[in-house]
Amino acid sequence: MTFFGRLKKMMSFSSAQDVKEEGAGKIEPGEKVHGRPRVHVLATGGTIAGRQVSTGPRYRAGVLDVEALLGAVPALRGLADYSSEQMANIGSQDMDELLWLKIARRVNELLADPDVGGVVITHGTDTLEETACFLDLTVRDPKPVVLVGAVRPAGALGADGAVNLIDAVTVAANPGSVGRGVLVVMHGGLFEARDVTKVSSSSLLAFAAPNSGPLGQLVDERVYFGHRTGLSPKRPVFDVSRLDTLPPVGIVYGHAGATALPVKAMIEGGYRGIVSAGVGSGNLHRDVLAALADASGRGVAVVRASRVPSGLTLRNVEVDDNRYGFVAAGALNPQKARVLLQLALTRTRKPEEIQKVFDGY
Numbered sequence: 001m002t003f004f005g006r007l008k009k010m011m012s013f014s015s016a017q018d019v020k021e022e023g024a025g026k027i028e029p030g031e032k033v034h035g036r037p038r039v040h041v042l043a044t045g046g047t048i049a050g051r052q053v054s055t056g057p058r059y060r061a062g063v064l065d066v067e068a069l070l071g072a073v074p075a076l077r078g079l080a081d082y083s084s085e086q087m088a089n090i091g092s093q094d095m096d097e098l099l100w101l102k103i104a105r106r107v108n109e110l111l112a113d114p115d116v117g118g119v120v121i122t123h124g125t126d127t128l129e130e131t132a133c134f135l136d137l138t139v140r141d142p143k144p145v146v147l148v149g150a151v152r153p154a155g156a157l158g159a160d161g162a163v164n165l166i167d168a169v170t171v172a173a174n175p176g177s178v179g180r181g182v183l184v185v186m187h188g189g190l191f192e193a194r195d196v197t198k199v200s201s202s203s204l205l206a207f208a209a210p211n212s213g214p215l216g217q218l219v220d221e222r223v224y225f226g227h228r229t230g231l232s233p234k235r236p237v238f239d240v241s242r243l244d245t246l247p248p249v250g251i252v253y254g255h256a257g258a259t260a261l262p263v264k265a266m267i268e269g270g271y272r273g274i275v276s277a278g279v280g281s282g283n284l285h286r287d288v289l290a291a292l293a294d295a296s297g298r299g300v301a302v303v304r305a306s307r308v309p310s311g312l313t314l315r316n317v318e319v320d321d322n323r324y325g326f327v328a329a330g331a332l333n334p335q336k337a338r339v340l341l342q343l344a345l346t347r348t349r350k351p352e353e354i355q356k357v358f359d360g361y
């Protein structure tokens with residue numbers, strides 16, 4: 001069935017019969033349910049909770065509250081019992097470490113509850129991949145955690161929020177999703193947190209996993225797992241329950257004619273780590289290389305990643321990582337390398353130890 005066919009089918013769920021069963025699938029937080037999996041929805045904002053506005057910018061993210069969001073999709077009740085909670089209502093360009101820590105703590109708490117089968121997090125798409133990666137590295141429980149967003153706000157022609165929500169709850173309620181790490185669902189695709197990235201700022205097909213491809217797909221409210229990767233037994237998992245903040249880490253973007261200025265500013269600003277979004281296989285302009293070598297010599301952790309959307313940044317290819325004490329990001333893009341470096345720095349400042357953490361993910 002096509003995207004629009006599914007949309008029509010979902011809209012037809014809002015029939016008189018559904019109205020009669022109003023609230024059948026929804027339960028109050030803490031209420032015990034048996035038989036069906038209970039999915040807890042944490043809402044953080046984004047376009048999925050956005051509305052079109054008539055003046056100024058075309059729409060505002062993070063307007064609808066979680067009740068309105070879920071209430072608009074009656075078909076959810078047919079999939080799972082659910083409870084919900086508003087954690088924030090922001091455009092995800094404003095996502096920060098404090099909110100990450102709060103969400104991680106709440107997710108860990110929820111999953112420890114035997115009555116919760118899985119968690120769905122609604123999120124803006126701009127930084128969704130970073131939150132997914134952060135949670136993948138800070139949630140130990142194997143129960144499903146699924147992030148979902150939308151490209152078009154509610155009310156827009158072809159709005160994708162409802163279908164994406166249905167897909168996310170479908171995945172969170174599916175026993176086959178257990179033990180696969182944090183997952184992302186968008187436009188019928190199922191992705192792993194480590195590899196997924198936003199690849200279009202305008203298309204409905206906004207997400208992809210350039211290195212690994214999708215983990216599966218959703219068709220007619222069913223999830224089909226394409227391949228079994230299994231999580232690396234060496235995957236690092238960080239306990240953030242006692243952290244109030246994370247070490248500051250910045251990203252410097254590589255380009256022709258790059259200068260040392262941003263690196264120097266980060267060193268002066270007291271950054272504990274710098275990720276280079278280098279060119280090609282993570283290469284650096286000679287001036288940037290010199291500045292990063294200096295940073296590394298001063299105890300600032302330096303990770304080389306690449307601005308290229310797919311491929312690996314491996315050690316000692318064109319840059320002598322051993323000599324400069326750099327870490328290579330492997331398959332992680334710069335924004336995810338930053339997440340992992342922030343977490344790694346809560347354990348160690350040694351480049352060789354940090355490299356092991358990167359190699360394990």
Ligand code: GLU
Nearest residue numbers: 046047091092124125126
């Ligand atoms: N910039 C907003 C955000 O990331 C809207 C983008 C979206 O959700 O698609 O929350």
